[in-house]
């Protein structure tokens with residue numbers, strides 16, 4: 001059959017109504033900090049699946065930077081046994097406490113309602129073929145903020161990563177803390 005051709009401008013106009021940029025999405029964001037910056041909001045695409053790992057294990061951000069995390073699962077397993085989410089926790093929260101509480105909160109999508117004040121951002125629990133996105137601002141305080149999947153057992157298998165908030169170069173002295181590495 002003959003190839004269907006549309007002027008590129010038409011395509012951009014059509015999607016510009018709903019998206020910040022016309023650039024096609026690439027599916028291999030292995031280096032988190034390298035994603036092209038959309039004006040005012042950086043998009044971090046994270047893939048996961050039966051390997052129980054995030055394709056992006058570290059996200060670098062500036063204090064207060066607006067980020068959009070788009071997470072997708074390509075799992076081939078039933079959702080009941082292999083579902084994933086993305087939960088970003090405050091760096092001062094008790095991680096072990098949170099993971100334990102989450103693992104028993106099945107009715108709430110493995111999100112412990114009593115501890116949600118410690119959560120900076122999270123997606124829904126995703127089965128294979130599903131995706132979800134969340135927009136949030138990186139915390140103002142530099143430091144390392146853990147993100148992880150709260151489906152039982154997944155944290156321990158390595159389904160976690162770190163949002164590293166780095167003080168902006170030339171930041172006001174006194175507002176910055178030493179970098180962690």
Ligand SMILES: [Cu+2]
Pocket residue numbers: 052083084085149150151154159
């Ligand atoms: Cu998971």
